[in-house]
Amino acid sequence: AALVGQQSAPLNFFASAGSCEMDFGKDGRADGWSMSREGIAPEHIILSLDTAIRFAGTASQRVRLQRSSGSSGRFTIYEAVDFSAYHKPDVGEPILVRLAIRAEGFQNARYRVYVSTGQRQVNLISETSQDTGGWQQLSAIVPVETSANNEPRFSVAVEIRANEGAASGTLWIDEAQA
Secondary structure (H helix, E strand, O other): OOOOOOOOOOOOOOOOOOOOOOOOOOOOOOOOEEEEEEEEOHHHHEEEEEEEOOOOOOOEEEEEEEEOOOOOEEEEEEEEOOOOOOOOOOOOOOEEEEEEEEEEEEEEEEEEEEEEEEOOEEEEEEEOOOOOOOOOEEEEEOOOOOOOOOOOOEEEEEEEOOOOOOOOEEEEEEEEEE
8 A cells, every 4th residue: 555645835925025024234124125216205105014013923114204394206125936936936827916905094195015926016915095994905916027038026015106396194014924
């Protein structure tokens, strides 16, 4: 007699950063997350790990936009799959993406959450300025696709767009999973 067994466990490609628990760099940004900005001055975005408001674990990533004037622009914080790692998804493989988000007090600014895969973006939440009324867990199944350079690309991103003038709003991000 032969016994055959199959064992599998889910692999979270954002496991090292998705829980937003550590900030060894002391820059307010959870380790493993990256950011970009265009037209928004660095002093107008305040990043911190928030231990009081969190979805799970001990902290969440807080992103606060606060300014009295300025030009229109955007700020993006994102976590990407490392395709140079030993365990990585294949092109075409569908990935379940989850992210907990909370938004409050957006004035003259909007936010959205999306997945970048290959050359396209898939909205998990379309651009809005609405309060979430507490934590909202977003999820979607999105396949890994290739970029214009024929390289696999997959990330989850939270973007804040500020209009010209005074703008404010606060987002909390937690438990990103892929």
